């Protein structure tokens with residue numbers, strides 16, 4: 252068993268995508284060499300092999316102070332790698348681990364660097380049947396989608412109850428939600444603004460594809476024709492409001508996103524006349540017990556088919572254009588970041 256304390260460790264130089272606030276208040280990001288001495292004094296040093304790009308990372312990289320207050324900063328809310336040093340005896344040197352959420356990549360230097368130093372309580376041991384690479388194809392997007400699926404199942408939304416709606420379906424969380432639901436034999440309708448991605452969404456597992464405008468009802472009707480047994484909404488705003496009004500009796504709508512803003516204007520009738528549940532997904536602060544349970548499921552019975560085909564890979568250097576693309580809402584599927592290239 253290897254136990255090392257920080258005090259005896261030699262500092263290491265590593266590459267990281269660093270976001271900076273320039274003197275004219277512009278934000279830039281580029282790959283820099285940093286030293287592990289600059290990482291925070293947390294308990295566990297992890298060598299990061301893979302990360303992934305999430306919408307929040309793009310906000311952090313471009314100066315969104317709601318996500319990251321202090322710059323220079325290394326974004327990356329996801330990291331998968333191996334233990335280098337650990338205070339105490341909870342982890343063995345070389346053990347493969349996943350770190351997602353908490354404060355990683357927000358105000359703690361994150362997975363877009365080849366090393367992170369994090370509290371031991373943030374670490375999930377990599378399940379046996381999952382590789383580091385696949386864990387980051389899933390990443391926070393897959394984990395968040397798993398929370399949504401967990402809410403549906405907890406509320407007895409089984410495949411026989413009818414069709415489940417997924418909004419923002421070609422995005423990271425959307426793609427993973429479609430893929431997990433399909434693996435679990437749900438009938439899934441994918442709502443998207445990218446109708447040219449029908450073939451992709453069918454491959455992921457969607458049964459039918461609709462244009463997102465079908466889930467953007469701006470009438471004042473308090474209830475709409477009921478279509479969905481449940482929904483996983485990644486967009487928010489009018490799409491969440493419409494999904495609630497389109498959901499059948501005793502359905503569940505799980506929401507995680509604020510692509511259309513943070514406000515929700517809706518009415519009480521879906522709740523008091525149809526018994527619809529609105530369930531929140533907070534991947535960052537999901538309790539460790541559920542976190543481990545969901546990662547175990549993602550490694551096994553919930554693991555999407557063809558995971559490799561749902562992501563493209565990039566290096567730290569290539570992240571720049573992927574950040575622009577996710578901010579424009581143009582990403583399709585997941586972006587895996589390989590820190591070893």
Ligand SMILES: NC(=O)c1ccc[n+]([C@@H]2O[C@H](COP(=O)([O-])OP(=O)(O)OC[C@H]3O[C@@H](n4cnc5c(N)ncnc54)[C@H](OP(=O)(O)O)[C@@H]3O)[C@@H](O)[C@H]2O)c1
Pocket residue numbers: 304305306307391392395418419420421422423424425442443444445463485486506507508509510511532533534535577578579580581582
């Ligand atoms: N609460 C949590 O724990 C948690 C975790 C992960 C993500 N999130 C949030 O969930 C949201 C999605 O994250 P993500 O990583 O999946 O982002 P993403 O990969 O950028 O996907 C977002 C998708 O939303 C759709 N979209 C983009 N602009 C839109 C618009 N103007 N109107 C309607 N739909 C639009 C697009 O899908 P289509 O083109 O297919 O419609 C886009 O691909 C973000 O708000 C993110 O911050 C929250």
